Amino acid sequence: MKDDVTKADAPKLKDDIRSFDQRLREEADADLADVLPTETTKMTQIIAIYGKGGIGKSFTLANLSHMMAEQGKRVLLIGCDPKSDTTSLLFGGKACPTIIETSTRKKLAGEEVAIGDVCFKRGGVFAMELGGPEVGRGCGGRGIIHGFELLEKLGFHDWDFDYVLLDFLGDVVCGGFGLPIARDMAQKVILVGSNDLQSLYVANNVCSAVEYFRKLGGNVGVAGLVINKDDGSGEAQAFAEAAGIPVLAAIPQADDLRKKSANYQIVGTQQSQWGALFAELGMNAAVAPPVRPTPLDQDGLLALFDGSETGADVVLEPASDADMRGKDAEPKASLEVIYDDA
Template sequence: MAPRMLAIYGKGGMGKSFFTSNLTSRLTFDGNRVLQLGCDPKHDSCNTVFGGYSLPTLGEQWRIFKEQGREDQLSVGDVIFRSELKPGSVLYGCELGGPEVGRGCGGQGISSGFKTLEGLGLSKWNLDYVVMDFLGDVVCGGFATPLARSLAEQVIIVVGHDRQSLYAANNIAKAAAYFREMGGTTSVLGLIVNRDDGSDTADKYADAVGLPILARIPLSRRVRELADACRLALEDEQFNTIFGDLAKRIAGNEIPPCHDYKALEYHEFLQVFGAEEPEGRPNSASSDELFSGTAAAKKGIPMLSLTPSVIPQVATTDPVQLKVKQVMESIGLYVTDLSRTDRDGVTVTSGAVEIRIGNIDDIDSKAAFLSALRRSGQTFSYVDLREMDAPSYR
């Protein structure tokens, strides 16, 4: 039987990894086989349940194998790790990871990671639960993968009593409802109020949107110190009871999914906090105001050309290489050498930069990535676009 898939969402910094780690541990202690899947490029979801270890990420491992030309040899043991929380209670962990900081799209890394796990047989593994720890940026398609592809059966949203976390929760709820209307099957179970200080703002939002509060996790200095030391909050009796009760309700299917909630529009959301959106639109700034009468205002803004004035000619009669050459030159890249092999496809050399193009079926997407990379101003000497789900450069 396929494992039950749960996705934990919420604004960054709200304690999703804290919540996920204690929930997965409690489920494990109750006799379940659980995989905790970190789905955030900063890859720190599993640190606590692995006693402080920072797990090698799937993205890192895949890139290592790919650079060695043996990505097809990547195995379960390279990306899935085990932690014996206590004798007889083993929790499995995986961090999808992402590109290096500032060097790629985190959402694409998440999408690619799921594709790799599916290729390794994720849906057939002997697990009771896969609990995915996601950041709340569902605007990005990669981070909305569990919703868009119905990979998650149910979603739990971690919030606080602050406006920012509830705004993120509203976006997540809106995304879940949208994908369900499009034929998806993922449903929302409800909200977790983390670091509950006794306020009632989250309650007001929950009432307005029609989502239940599943549990309240109190603000506790002792538990914060446990978490900072990569130790479970379950060591505290009160927190063990909270997570134990929630795990029991989840395992017993005692929490009905919410299908009739309604995410709030912006003006409705502000009303939860006693605020009103002003009428009309804000005042516009003018060019004169920003340029303050400088010469730049009179000259206008110069347009940058991506096409060099002189394009070195590379002799080739291969139609595939010719097409790549034309596309590269159209985005302003000097093509100083071209090669093509059965294994790696097309490789472009532009001065001191080597660009692995690979297959040219999606050459337009690859050209768009290269164009954006050039405009970013970053320096690089190697770009690998053979897998557009996980482009890399250095």
């Protein structure tokens, strides 16, 4: 879509956006919430993965996609995080040219973007990054929407994949970041979290977004939770049970995994000691039906943790007008009119 739009272009632009929205809905129109795990479907599964920044989505996705490809599936991995780090592990730390920056460069040169400019492959996985604007120079969510508009021009709806995995920043579920949920672009969501309050807070927010749009007639559901850096303390498992979603895998807090991830080594392969774990995750992610979650309120989240660690026993103490005015404040006469009973 052009950056500079004239008034004459506005009607066509609205039609293009409306058409794009409709195409996204048609891509994932079937409500899979009642599909049994034993049933199979030939349609492409579009799965959006959400989680708190730094929780390990990229690590999980790179290894999950690699394992799915080893299992004979055609997999497309799309990074939808402005940090553009989704494909880093898959490509050994090498930066993948993003769709947005490539489009900008090609446009200035008067050229069209080609598949080979933005999509790369390794181990049977096809991968690309949407990218985002420079700091302070644009909206990341709008960049996501623009990126998918470019994907449509490249033929996104005609591509033949068994799975399309979308890596979304879970801290924000508005605008472009909420695209898969708000516009029925995906059939289901996978959450990545850990046994800490902040990551489960983000996971719970995504559950709330899913439930909100289901009430509006949407079809997206939650397939389950992947517990990353699992130390066995149990809070993430308790959250999954309370929210009514399954745990798809528990990736342990292991020094070997940390080192391999830091060195951009793939462990989602049968040759790795962790291969069985990611093979099971691949199977679970494939067959898990999208369910309607039961989001927790703030007190419910805090109740998953030891109160001495979360401050759950804190009592709200109302502030007074004197508190707000400070120590030198002078009382002022009220302007309220008081009428006699007579």
